[in-house]
Amino acid sequence: MNSLTEKDRPIVQLLLSTGTCPRCILRFCCVGSQMLYRHPHKDLMKDLQEFLKSSQEKEDTVCLDVADPPCKRLRLEHGEEGADDLNHNGAIPSADNGNSATESSAVKVCNVCLGILQEFCEADFVKKVCQKVNSADYQFTSFVFSVSLPPQLSVRERAAWLGMKQQMRNLGLPLAKDDIVQLKEAYKWIIHPQLSEELGVPADGKSLFEVSVVFAHPETDEECHFLAAACPDCFKPAKNKQSVFTRMAVIKALEKIKEEDFLKHFPCPPSSPKNLCDALEIQCNNGAVFVAGRYNKYSRNLPQTPWIIDGERKLESSVEELISEHLMAEFKADSFNFSSSGREDVDVRTLGNGRPFAIELVNPRRIRFTAEEMRRLQQAINDSSDKIQVRDLQLVTRSAIGRMKEGEEEKTKTYSALIWTDKAIQREDIAFLDDIKELRLEQKTPLRVLHRRPLAVRCRLIHTMRSEYIDQHHFRLHLKTQAGTYIKEFVHGDFGRTKPNIGSLLNRTADILELDVESVDVDWPPTLAD
Amino acid sequence: RAGPGRAGAGRALTPLCALLADVKGRPCEDFCVLQHSNRRVPAGICVITLAEAHPLLQSGKTIKNINYQISANCSRLQNKVSGKSKRTWLFIFQMQGAQFLTELAPLCRISSSDGEEYTIYSCIRGRLIEVNENILSNPALLQEKPSTEGYIAVVLPKFEESKSITQGLLTQKEYEEVLLKRRSSAS
Numbered sequence: 198m199n200s201l202t203e204k205d206r207p208i209v210q211l212l213l214s215t216g217t218c219p220r221c222i223l224r225f226c227c228v229g230s231q232m233l234y235r236h237p238h239k240d241l242m243k244d245l246q247e248f249l250k251s252s253q254e255k256e257d258t259v260c261l262d263v264a265d266p267p268c269k270r271l272r273l274e275h276g277e278e279g280a281d282d283l284n285h286n287g288a289i290p291s292a293d294n295g296n297s298a299t300e301s302s303a304v305k306v307c308n309v310c311l312g313i314l315q316e317f318c319e320a321d322f323v324k325k326v327c328q329k330v331n332s333a334d335y336q337f338t339s340f341v342f343s344v345s346l347p348p349q350l351s352v353r354e355r356a357a358w359l360g361m362k363q364q365m366r367n368l369g370l371p372l373a374k375d376d377i378v379q380l381k382e383a384y385k386w387i388i389h390p391q392l393s394e395e396l397g398v399p400a401d402g403k404s405l406f407e408v409s410v411v412f413a414h415p416e417t418d419e420e421c422h423f424l425a426a427a428c429p430d431c432f433k434p435a436k437n438k439q440s441v442f443t444r445m446a447v448i449k450a451l452e453k454i455k456e457e458d459f460l461k462h463f464p465c466p467p468s469s470p471k472n473l474c475d476a477l478e479i480q481c482n483n484g485a486v487f488v489a490g491r492y493n494k495y496s497r498n499l500p501q502t503p504w505i506i507d508g509e510r511k512l513e514s515s516v517e518e519l520i521s522e523h524l525m526a527e528f529k530a531d532s533f534n535f536s537s538s539g540r541e542d543v544d545v546r547t548l549g550n551g552r553p554f555a556i557e558l559v560n561p562r563r564i565r566f567t568a569e570e571m572r573r574l575q576q577a578i579n580d581s582s583d584k585i586q587v588r589d590l591q592l593v594t595r596s597a598i599g600r601m602k603e604g605e606e607e608k609t610k611t612y613s614a615l616i617w618t619d620k621a622i623q624r625e626d627i628a629f630l631d632d633i634k635e636l637r638l639e640q641k642t643p644l645r646v647l648h649r650r651p652l653a654v655r656c657r658l659i660h661t662m663r664s665e666y667i668d669q670h671h672f673r674l675h676l677k678t679q680a681g682t683y684i685k686e687f688v689h690g691d692f693g694r695t696k697p698n699i700g701s702l703l704n705r706t707a708d709i710l711e712l713d714v715e716s717v718d719v720d721w722p723p724t725l726a727d
Numbered sequence: 728r729a730g731p732g733r734a735g736a737g738r739a740l741t742p743l744c745a746l747l748a749d750v751k752g753r754p755c756e757d758f759c760v761l762q763h764s765n766r767r768v769p770a771g772i773c774v775i776t777l778a779e780a781h782p783l784l785q786s787g788k789t790i791k792n793i794n795y796q797i798s799a800n801c802s803r804l805q806n807k808v809s810g811k812s813k814r815t816w817l818f819i820f821q822m823q824g825a826q827f828l829t830e831l832a833p834l835c836r837i838s839s840s841d842g843e844e845y846t847i848y849s850c851i852r853g854r855l856i857e858v859n860e861n862i863l864s865n866p867a868l869l870q871e872k873p874s875t876e877g878y879i880a881v882v883l884p885k886f887e888e889s890k891s892i893t894q895g896l897l898t899q900k901e902y903e904e905v906l907l908k909r910r911s912s913a914s
Contacts, residue, residue, distance in 0.1 A: 647881070648772055690876065692774060692875055693876030706875070
């Protein structure tokens, strides 16, 4: 094993004799060669044992450089001296702390990684994971493998490190300040190529397809608890009844706790566990995809989102359901989030180019769609309902959604309102409306929304108006307004709480019979040529 | 009286009449509560107005003064409701700052030029949202358009009590019957 050198011998000796697996030993010796970790467990074990034997042959030569006599006594067979050394450090040797690492027939569960770098690197586990992935029927071109480790692994890692430190101090040898290879990193070095081969796609940190595994080791769950006494402010009471001992909290406490305190409460090196970790859950998740478009609404009896009060649906269907139903089925997603550039009331139609919307499809199984397939999907939605129609249906990125929301606050809208007046009107009575530009309104929060919006006064602009006389009590008004203007209240005045209003301008009582959105002036999403 | 507009876009308001007159012993001082019936949420915001038989709405009455200062410590004008947040749950907390009213809580006192003084009552239980400041600057509005721009106040009933507000109040039809009875007993 050419990556290990002289200085590593006492470490290898100590760790091997206290129940640490070969790969963890390589980690503690700061071996950075990924290939080495992928060697079979048996081979690594053999190599380490040979490394130690070879060192013994050269022992005399080596020890000549170091004046300390105890070095000569450092042999694998001299269990007693080894144990004495440990006791000398004040650490509590556990009964399992065997020196039988050389000749054990059964593979002991590693006292540092609890089997993660042993059993869970083997082909069997890889197969298990891939079976789960394949049966979940996802479409993906790469994967990211994320692993959740039990917090006590950090505690054991620290304990092994402190044990090492003490041993080296006792031997009068320097301990290099190199970085130990992190357990998760080594694990990924070993398992990624295997997963990649089985699944037929590369591992990629930026992949949207995530395979995640949660490991637990109930046998040693209480090992973290001593940290709560030592660093109480790191452990806040959990809200969801989950354990207070989260990975983050434990790591924080380990940073704070003093070495002496740690040694008082935890055996260094750590004891050998009876069991392996359990792989609790293997889950797959695809990153969300976003579908955008514009919708027209032709019904005066359709809410944008479902209308359910006390579990009872008040109106059948909704804009979002009519659109997302088909998308959910095609993309095979878990759920969706619908958003749009503003919204209209139940009784208001949306005409013209329609209103921009975006649907986030959560955890979709299918993610690849050609332009042709999107066109067909659009057609399917349009064929299924005459209440709504969609256009420009396309896949967009998450960042593109920002442009839609921008539009909501800043862009203009145009409307067409059918207005009734109590006193008769002639053409000349409404003609002046066409000449009014940039009419400034002050609108108090309309009564009809006061139960869900705070009381405030809004200043809004009516940019232009165009009137169409119908008869003595009716006319149609086309308006172009600032975003966020309440049109209905501008017409009937809302008890005088919107000023000026059509009633006050015409010196009559006015009310609105029908309202249509003629255009939402946002140039997103991009128009698609049909 | 109400055009087709009343049934049109978004203006679903049910008039319910409160005959506090009989309780307080003041003849004909009736009020009309316009409750918004929103199919979406049964929150039923209420607008407090004068009912048609109220003395202030009879011909010959001129309003001298409208005062929202109910007592030394309480002015309906200093009602803390406003907030800038759009989030509903924050709004609920803001509402708790608003003055809570019971049925007989006074909203304002109006004096007429003939020396009479009238107290306008809340008529319903709930949080005071706002009082109409337009009638302070233009008292004639109260008499010209008592059911719209001349309203007195806006009150939001407690969510649970929203539906029960209608009990104890009269429908438009029932009120008209009361008016008929008054006229026949007077003559």
